[in-house]
Amino acid sequence: MLSRVADSLYWMSRYIERAENIARILDVNLQLLLDFETLDDARLKEHWEPIIRASGDEVLFYELYDAPTSHNVTDFLTFCRKNPSSILSCMLAARENARTIRDQISLEMWECLNQSFLFLNSSNARSVWDSGPYQFFKQIQDFSHLFQGLTESTFSHGEGYHFMQVGKYLERADKTGRILDIKYHILLPSVRDVGGAVDAVQWGAILRSCSAFEAYHRLFVASVEPWKIAEFLIFNDLFPRSICFSIRLLDEYLHRISGCPAGRYSNEAERVCGRLLSDLRFGNVNDVFAYGMHEYLAGLHQRLVEIGKAVYESYMFHPRVDIAAEIATQQQQ
Template sequence: MLSRVANSIYWLNRYVERAENVARFVDVNLNLLLDSPGVIQQWQPIVITTGDLPLFQQRYGEVTEANVIQFLTFDRDYPNSILSCLRLARENARSIREIISSEMWEQVNSFYLMVKDVANSGLKTSELPEFFEKVKMGGHLFSGIMDATMSHNEAWHFGRMGRFLERSDKTSRILDVKYYILLPSIKDIGTPLDEVQWMALLKSASAYEMYRKRQQHRITPNGIVEFLILDREFPRSIQYCLSATERSLYQIIGVTQGMKKHPVEKVLGRLCSELDYLTIEEITHTGLHEFLDNLQTRINQTGEKIFETFFELQPIEEQRLNNYQL
């Protein structure tokens, strides 16, 4: 497969998944507002977890609900806004029309146009929950269409690898939102407000019902953290997403799992192995934020190694040397 094609389908999936998860970031606060009227909303944590707070402050200055929603949702010049992500997804899909199914193209195209129309017409605050629900459903629909209409070949595995690597990163950042919300109000830990905030986080990750079925007890911070990080069956948990990424990686490389020859195999394999044996007690001992910060760094390193292994153009002599070493 051409590296250009692999790169495009990988990023097509990453951008669609990113758009969906940005909607989930904002949903953390919107759910909290709906579940606990009168609670002071904190919008800065949402921007902090994107890693783009300096850019936001440069562009918008004051952290307000309107500014944060505009920045994360409709800002055409911010590359990680929902609108920008879907525009980039659409451009990648356009470049590989001969590889993807017509249904995939139609979905990503209509998805982008829907968000673009809303950006041009504007939204009332009361209409935001419904809009973000449409964005999340648009992401689900694209994933389902890809899995149902595209041959599960090498190209599909590149797309799947991009989707799950992006999802693992964003699940960690959704958890980090809770950490930052707690910073100014440590006294609230263990109170009914604290439980409402954790419930809002679960709902934003589409995990509330599955968590209750899995845990079968009251909501606890450790139970939620363990579920969203270490659960092997929930498709939005970090453990599940990284394991799915690794499985697709081995399908692409075409070697037996455990025979690590490429740097990306080593980086991702080490991370998955550590998660296999990690316990919630070890995460708590390390500190949730510190653990998540390190995890995000290592997920980014995995993305860099994927780029170096599959997408980066190498001089012909270097390619020959690498092939000889293999």
């Protein structure tokens, strides 16, 4: 497979996963606001700022908007073309990547991607959004699921598919980590609320942001408890949005690409990924609290960045050819 094609498949898949996660975070948090009695500006800021941090760029936000109101934040994360992580920008980037490799993906995948882009870019999208964000965000998530289903059933499960899965699981692990990190920020300024009703609602929102509310309750039955949630979202081996699960599949697909047997490594990407996987497999929530949740998650994020870099260098990167030098060499021959 051409390196450029692998790169595009990887990013296409990553951007779609990113758009889906942002849609879910926004959806859950908009609904969450409905449960609060009244929110002054300070409380609103408290509510939205961590979300901006988790999914985008805080500095950029304040350059474009004056205050973190619900409307501004959702606009920034949904339609803002200047924000490279907005849903629209992600879908645009996913489609651009798909366009450069149209011949490589199935017609069904392309049509799905193209239609959702046409929808998002149309005035119709705004009106769906205005009439009810719930419907709108649902549509984005549905689209992502449709795309994944079409990928499963119309696209050969060969090398290209493996690169798509690598992109997807890397992005998912990262976003689950960031969603958990939101909670850390919410807790920080008002320690007195810990354990209160609001807190339970907010932790519930974290679970919902990962589609994990029901899965969590099935496992623990008990009420919402912060460390159990952290344990679930980081270490659960079966839930498909947990970090451990994502890294396990990431590891598996990396090995399928190289053909290297499981438990060993043939390149840097497999090495760093395998090391993270064993930390997650043999770790538990005590590590997280001993280390500090925020610090733990920041470290995790750093390691995911490292894996992404290693994947790029192992498979997609060829030392850039210096055209001038190349021309000179070829002219001498």
